[in-house]
Amino acid sequence: DAGVIQSxxxxxxxxGQEVTLRCKPISGHDYLFWYRQTMMRGLELLIxxxxxxxxxxxxxxxxxxxxxxxxxxFSTLKIQPSEPRDSAVxxxxxxxxxxxxxxxxxxxxxxxx
Amino acid sequence: xxxVEQNSGPLSVPEGAIASLNCTYSDRGSQxxxxxxxxxxxxxxxxxxxxxxxxxxxxxxxxxxxxxxQYVSLLIRDSQPSxxxxxxxxxxxxxxxxxxxxxxxxxxxxx
Numbered sequence: 763d764a765g766v767i768q769s770x771x772x773x774x775x776x777x778g779q780e781v782t783l784r785c786k787p788i789s790g791h792d793y794l795f796w797y798r799q800t801m802m803r804g805l806e807l808l809i810x811x812x813x814x815x816x817x818x819x820x821x822x823x824x825x826x827x828x829x830x831x832x833x834x835x836f837s838t839l840k841i842q843p844s845e846p847r848d849s850a851v852x853x854x855x856x857x858x859x860x861x862x863x864x865x866x867x868x869x870x871x872x873x874x875x
Numbered sequence: 876x877x878x879v880e881q882n883s884g885p886l887s888v889p890e891g892a893i894a895s896l897n898c899t900y901s902d903r904g905s906q907x908x909x910x911x912x913x914x915x916x917x918x919x920x921x922x923x924x925x926x927x928x929x930x931x932x933x934x935x936x937x938x939x940x941x942x943x944x945q946y947v948s949l950l951i952r953d954s955q956p957s958x959x960x961x962x963x964x965x966x967x968x969x970x971x972x973x974x975x976x977x978x979x980x981x982x983x984x985x986x
Binding site for chain 1: 907909917918919920921924963965967971972973974976978979
């Protein structure tokens, strides 16, 4: 398997612009997680899906963030409008049967200027 | 609030020695524990998991769990420079099956 695929790998955008991050989980996995990682706050869970249904979005920082999973092989995380404090590495991870054994994608490094 | 605590380090260990990484957790209901390794600029990868009290060995790695003390550790024998990374401890909460992550310990293996 190709593993979890994320795109783009790097994104530089100006404050106020819309940003869309994409993720393709490992085929057959039924859980998908979106994380944000910064030096200050470490790894933070933003939202997770089970069988394409959002289960817990309590980690989404504010209404500017939204996530969708229209099918089992694709998910998006959208930030609109983006702000400099959104600069971070965003990881997507997937797992089978539960949250413990997660497989992470390579991440998207987002810089908002 | 459920927490997983780790010393941020850096922990410096000479090559060939045993590296000992420690983690404590607050949720007594947690039953499963995971160690992820994250190289600089890379994503976390799972290296060990443990469910039962005691030791679990996998090659040079040994995970140890003491539920009474709410303590998890990871031992790396014959440490190599390639083991230099940040090690993240995570506990699976029984209440909602979510992983609670520690902040990670940065390990440096000195040749």
